[in-house]
Amino acid sequence: MKHGSVKLYVMRHGPAEDQAASGIDGDRALTGPGRQRVRAVARILAQEGEEPLHVVTSPLVRAVQTAEIVAILTKLTDRGGTLTVSRDMAPGGDAAALAQRIASEGQKRVMLVGHEPDLSNLAGALLGRFEHVFEKAAVVGIHLSSGADRARLRFVLDPKTLAFHPDARGAA
Secondary structure (H helix, E strand, C coil), X not given: CCCCEEEEEEEECCCECCCCCCCCHHHCCECHHXXXXXXHHHHHHHHCCCCXXXXXXXXXXXXXXXXXXXXXXXXXXXXXXXXXXXXXXXXXXXXXXXXXXXXXXXXXXXXXXXXXXXXXXXXXXXXXXXXXXXXXXXEEEEEEECCCCXXXXXXXXXXXXXXXXXXXXXCC
């Protein structure tokens, strides 16, 4: 097993419709403004040189759509990256175990796309404390080392203002 560190990008899905035509929560799609917000966030990531190389998403439609938009706008496949779906990122999944597995496998730049409150719980578990609001389409950059007691907060990208905060506010 490799031991390494990973730049982890934790992203909440973009704004989605209140109800899917099917009536099934997992089928709820991104709204038009939700797609626009995700595109804007993906562009900021690219401008800041923070493009993921791998994207792992929840299987719910709104998360998959978010991941696909990020993959397209950051040219993920052109850079040899991958996009995969994982139940670990679904509501109630084990995102913390997934994050630790990613770090131990030596992956370097991985985005996890999922849902609240699971993402705040993940950030809190990794950082020791996380006090930011995980808005829809927000991205939190975390430096995670396998075997380390605690990760380090790298940045918070606020999707409403598109402000990129490269600091460690909110970390323990």
